[in-house]
Amino acid sequence: MEAQARKKRPIRGAAVASVVVVAVAAVASSYLWWNTNLLGADSFCGGRMESGELEAALGSTGRVSEVRADGDPRRPAFSCTVERTSRFVGGGDRRVTVRTHTEEGAFPFTTHVWKNPASRSYFTGGLTGAVSEDFGGYVVLPTSCRDKVHGPQDDGVTTVVEAEVEKGTVDAAGLARLLTRSARQVAERAGCGSESLSAAPGLAAPSAPRATDARNVCGVPGFVLPKEALVTSRAEPGQEQVNDASPGTWACDLHLAGSAKAVVSFSATSDRNLVEAATEAWGGSATLPDDKGRAGVDEAVLHCADGDVHFATKENTDYYGALRAAGIRGLASVEVTKATFQNFLDAAAAAHACPRVTIP
Numbered sequence: 001m002e003a004q005a006r007k008k009r010p011i012r013g014a015a016v017a018s019v020v021v022v023a024v025a026a027v028a029s030s031y032l033w034w035n036t037n038l039l040g041a042d043s044f045c046g047g048r049m050e051s052g053e054l055e056a057a058l059g060s061t062g063r064v065s066e067v068r069a070d071g072d073p074r075r076p077a078f079s080c081t082v083e084r085t086s087r088f089v090g091g092g093d094r095r096v097t098v099r100t101h102t103e104e105g106a107f108p109f110t111t112h113v114w115k116n117p118a119s120r121s122y123f124t125g126g127l128t129g130a131v132s133e134d135f136g137g138y139v140v141l142p143t144s145c146r147d148k149v150h151g152p153q154d155d156g157v158t159t160v161v162e163a164e165v166e167k168g169t170v171d172a173a174g175l176a177r178l179l180t181r182s183a184r185q186v187a188e189r190a191g192c193g194s195e196s197l198s199a200a201p202g203l204a205a206p207s208a209p210r211a212t213d214a215r216n217v218c219g220v221p222g223f224v225l226p227k228e229a230l231v232t233s234r235a236e237p238g239q240e241q242v243n244d245a246s247p248g249t250w251a252c253d254l255h256l257a258g259s260a261k262a263v264v265s266f267s268a269t270s271d272r273n274l275v276e277a278a279t280e281a282w283g284g285s286a287t288l289p290d291d292k293g294r295a296g297v298d299e300a301v302l303h304c305a306d307g308d309v310h311f312a313t314k315e316n317t318d319y320y321g322a323l324r325a326a327g328i329r330g331l332a333s334v335e336v337t338k339a340t341f342q343n344f345l346d347a348a349a350a351a352h353a354c355p356r357v358t359i360p
Helices: 002-035 051-058 172-190 272-281 317-325 331-348
Strands: 063-070 079-085 094-104 121-124 129-132 136-140 157-167 202-204 236-243 249-257 263-269 293-295 299-304 307-315
Touching: 051 063, 051 079, 051 094, 051 172, 094 172, 094 272, 121 172, 129 172, 136 172, 157 172, 157 272, 172 202, 263 317, 263 331, 272 299, 272 307, 299 331, 307 317, 307 331, 317 331
Parallel strands: none
Antiparallel strands: 063 079, 079 094, 094 157, 121 129, 121 202, 129 136, 136 157, 236 249, 249 263, 263 307, 293 299, 299 307
16 A cells, blocks of 8 residues: 555656646746737737837837727728736836827917927928827828818818827837828828828937026026016926927927926927918917018917028916916916017027017
8 A cells, every 4th residue: 555655646746747837838828918919919900000010109018909999991080099008017008099180280389288399209301290208299291181081171270190198108219100100001091192201200309307597498598587477486487398409390398396387388390381380270360560470479480581480388277377376367367478478589589590579
């Protein structure tokens, strides 16, 4: 009996070893499933996006999957949401929606949807676009595409392919490549392709945040904020971020110090697509004397030595809250914006070879 018991022990050991092997295989299989695209789809959104491009845009280890897709793959307009999930490696999930859309005027600098223009990396090489790691990005399609993607559009409206980061962050360079390829496919389906969409763009990245020099705001010599634009303890000179690396676009975000968390942004762009859209869509502005351009309270297009330049200022809602707390509201707050923008134009005009103007 003792001899028989000894003979069974190797069998029991082999069984345990088999269980361990199966467990290890199961863990490895789970790891590969959640953290790689092994045996996963090669393309998404009706063939509009490839697995490798999405992995590069969403960054790090994970499994890419399609959450939602709208639009006939044969037609140019679409909307598609994809996500990257991971387990066991500590990476957070990431989700992004890419879609075609229409925008009015110089939308990246005048609408509250597109926040903090200085934090974006702007495309170089002739393509109009920008990306941000925590917000998303856009590519403006050629003018010839305006009526061919979402139907006839009003003057001043541009068609774009845009990305919205809904969860986590993305890789800026990867997102730029993904947007460019998506825009190229849209243009081809719409019959308005362009050479400008044939290659991935270079990126002009923003500077690191720095303290604001109250006498030379945004690094613009002589640019000073009006006294009435500041609110003690709520919105005072703090930090700024500037993007001056792009040859056609300059932007600055003032993150004002104080309890309000106020942000005021300034921009100047000679990008032809955006300047023309702003000029066509213009409303609430006045033509300036001597054919110098047009200007409103927070936006202007000036006729400068090297071509038209669009200038703008934009405040976040928290800044308006700071003004209201100081008793400045209604028309009084409009006058603050006007005075701030006038100071910006006075200081920035020379750097862009533009005429000095007075806002009506």
